[in-house]
Amino acid sequence: MKILYGVQGTGNGHITRARAMSVEFARLGIEVDYVFSGRDANDYFDMECFAQYRAFAGLSFVAKNGQISMWATFRQAKVLQLLKDIASLDVSQYDLILTDFEPITAWAARRQGKPCIGIGHQYAFQYDIPKYKGDLLGSWIMSRFAPVSQNVGVHWHHFGEPILPPIIQHAEHKSVAQDDQVLVYLPFENSEEVMEWLEGVPSYQFRMHCKDIEPGKYGNVEVFPFSREGFQKNLRECKSVLSNAGFELNSEALHMGRRIMVKPLRGQVEQLSNVVALENLGFAKASQTLSSKVIQAWLEGSKVVRVTYPNVAKGIAEWIAAGAEMSIEELSQQLWQHVLPCNGVYFCKDDIVPAAASS
Numbered sequence: 001m002k003i004l005y006g007v008q009g010t011g012n013g014h015i016t017r018a019r020a021m022s023v024e025f026a027r028l029g030i031e032v033d034y035v036f037s038g039r040d041a042n043d044y045f046d047m048e049c050f051a052q053y054r055a056f057a058g059l060s061f062v063a064k065n066g067q068i069s070m071w072a073t074f075r076q077a078k079v080l081q082l083l084k085d086i087a088s089l090d091v092s093q094y095d096l097i098l099t100d101f102e103p104i105t106a107w108a109a110r111r112q113g114k115p116c117i118g119i120g121h122q123y124a125f126q127y128d129i130p131k132y133k134g135d136l137l138g139s140w141i142m143s144r145f146a147p148v149s150q151n152v153g154v155h156w157h158h159f160g161e162p163i164l165p166p167i168i169q170h171a172e173h174k175s176v177a178q179d180d181q182v183l184v185y186l187p188f189e190n191s192e193e194v195m196e197w198l199e200g201v202p203s204y205q206f207r208m209h210c211k212d213i214e215p216g217k218y219g220n221v222e223v224f225p226f227s228r229e230g231f232q233k234n235l236r237e238c239k240s241v242l243s244n245a246g247f248e249l250n251s252e253a254l255h256m257g258r259r260i261m262v263k264p265l266r267g268q269v270e271q272l273s274n275v276v277a278l279e280n281l282g283f284a285k286a287s288q289t290l291s292s293k294v295i296q297a298w299l300e301g302s303k304v305v306r307v308t309y310p311n312v313a314k315g316i317a318e319w320i321a322a323g324a325e326m327s328i329e330e331l332s333q334q335l336w337q338h339v340l341p342c343n344g345v346y347f348c349k350d351d352i353v354p355a356a357a358s359s
Contacts (some may be wrong), residue, residue, distance in 0.1 A: 001321065002031045003149045004094040004107025008146075009038035010060040010145075012226075013248030014100045017120060017154075017167045017313075022049045024317035035089075035105050037077050046228040059145075059345075061268070063188040065131070068267035081236070086111065096320065099146050106146035116148045119167075119316060121247040123271060124153030127161035130276040131269075138269035152316065152328060154247075156254065156279060156307070158336055163327040164316070165309045165339055166251035176237075177258070183238040184208040185231075185249060187289075188265045195221055200292025204299055206242075207234045238301060244269035250284065257306030258282035261298045283307070310338035 003102070005023070008014040018034065019330040025032045034050040037058025047053060062072035078288060082104065089108040091097055097109040100120040108117035122142055125131065131139070153163045184206050186194050191210045198206040198221045206221045209231055214221045224230055245264040253260050262284055264271040278284040285302045286292050315335050319326055 001095050002033075002093065003320075004033050004035065004091055004097050004105055006035045006037070006097070006099040006102030006146075008101040008103075009036045009055070009058070011246055014102075014120060014244050015044075016169065016248045016252075017100055020167050020169045020313035021050055021119070021317060023169070024311075024313045028317055028321050030317070030321060033094075035102060037085075037102055037104055048258060050218060056103055057081050058085075058102065063265055063268075063289055065193075066179075066186075066189045066263065066266055068265060086121050096324075098320075099148060101146045103146045106148055109149075110147055115150070115151055117150045118146060118148030119152045119154075119322065121147070121154055121166075122146075123151040124152050124155040124161075124163045124235045125270070125273065126153065126160070127163060129155065129159045129161060129163070130273065130280050132272035132276055135267075135272070138267070142269060150324075150328070154312065156251065157276060158285060162327075162332045164328075164332055165312050165335055166255070167249070167312045167316070168248075168252050168255050168309060169313075171232075177239040177256075178237060179239050181234075181238040182206045182240040182242055183214050183234050183243075183258075184323075185243045186210075186263065188244055189263070194290075195297055197292050198335050201296045201299070203296075204240075207238060209234070239304070242295065245274040245278070245286065247274060250274070250278070251309070254283060254305060254307045255309050257304055259299070259302050259304045261295070261302070263290050264288070305341065310335055 005018065007018045034053040035056065036044065036053055037056040038060040041055040057078050059077055061068050062076055085104050086107045089104055091108050091112050091114050097105055097114050097116040099106040099116060099118050101122045106116055125142060154166050155163045156166065182199065182204050187210065191212050195218065199219055202220050203213060204220065207224060208221055209224045211226055215223050215225050235252060240259040242261050243249050246263040250260060250262065252358040262275060262278060264275045279286055283305050285298050312335055315331065319331055
C-alpha cells in the first residue's frame with residue numbers, strides 16, 4: 001500500500017498528529033509520502049520522521065494580537081498558486097489519499113477521482129457536536145476547505161457521534177510535574193504583553209515558547225524557542241498549561257493530567273468551538289481576555305483534569321492497513337471503550353454521566 005498524506009502546517013497540532021501516525025505507518029511497513037502546506041517552508045522544524053516531504057504554500061490565516069485579520073489573510077492568500085498546485089499534484093500512483101485539513105491533497109484527490117480520508121479535529125465538526133454558532137462564514141469555510149470522501153474526526157468526547165478520541169503520541173516519561181511550573185504557548189498573542197501578564201504573577205514560574213523574544217530568563221519567566229523536544233520536556237515538567245484554544249496541545253495536556261486555561265483566537269471558529277466543548281465537559285477554564293489577575297485566579301482556583309486516551313494512531317493505521325472496511329461507528333466504539341474515567345466525568349458509549357453513577 002502506498003499513501004499520500006497531506007498535513008496542514010498552520011500551527012503545530014496537525015503536524016503532531018502526523019508524527020504519531022508516521023510511527024504507526026512505519027511499524028506496519030506502509031509507504032507514505034507527506035505533503036505540508038500553510039506555512040513558509042523554512043519555518044518547519046524537527047521534521048526528520050517525514051523523510052523527503054514536500055512543502056507547498058497552501059492557505060493559512062494571519063493573526064495579530066490574538067485575533068484573525070481577515071484583510072491580511074486575504075492579502076497574503078496565493079489563490080492562483082494554490083490552484084496550480086492542485087492541478088499539478090499527481091495522485092494517480094497512490095492507493096489512498098489522507099489529509100489532515102490540507103487542501104491541496106484533498107482537492108487534487110477530488111479532481112482526479114481518488115478516495116480521500118480526512119483525519120483530524122476539523123472533520124469532527126461535520127457531526128452534531130458543541131459548536132460556536134456565531135460565525136456562519138467561518139463554519140462554511142471550514143466545511144469546504146479540504147473536502148474528503150470519508151470523515152475520521154477526533155475530539156475530546158464522541159458526543160454520541162462516530163468520532164474518535166484524540167491522536168496523541170504515547171511515550172514513556174519519568175519527569176514529575178511541578179506545581180509552580182506553568183507552560184505558556186500563546187503564539188497568536190503579543191508576546192511582550194504576555195510577558196507583562198506573567199511577570200504580574202510572581203509566585204509561579206512560567207516557561208514560555210515563542211519566536212519573537214530572545215530565549216533566556218526574565219525574572220519568573222523563561223523564554224524558549226520552538227522545539228519539539230524542548231516543548232515536550234516542559235509539558236512533562238509543568239503542572240499547568242496556558243495556551244490558545246487549539247486542539248492538539250490541550251489533548252496532550254488532558255492525557256497527562258494538567259490544569260488548563262485557554263484563550264481562543266478571536267475570529268477562528270474552531271478555537272471558539274473548542275472553548276464551548278472544554279467548558280461543557282468541565283476540562284478547562286477559558287477566558288476571552290487575559291491579565292495577571294485572571295491567570296492568578298485560574299492557577300489558585302482551578303482543578304487538574306486527566307483523561308487517559310488510547311493509542312488512536314495505532315487503531316487508525318491498522319484500520320487503514322486492513323482496507324478501512326470496518327465502519328467508523330465500530331472503530332469509534334472500540335477506541336472509546338479504552339478511555340478511562342477522569343475527575344467527575346465518566347466516558348461511556350452513550351453519553352457523559354457523573355462518575356459516581358457509573359459504579
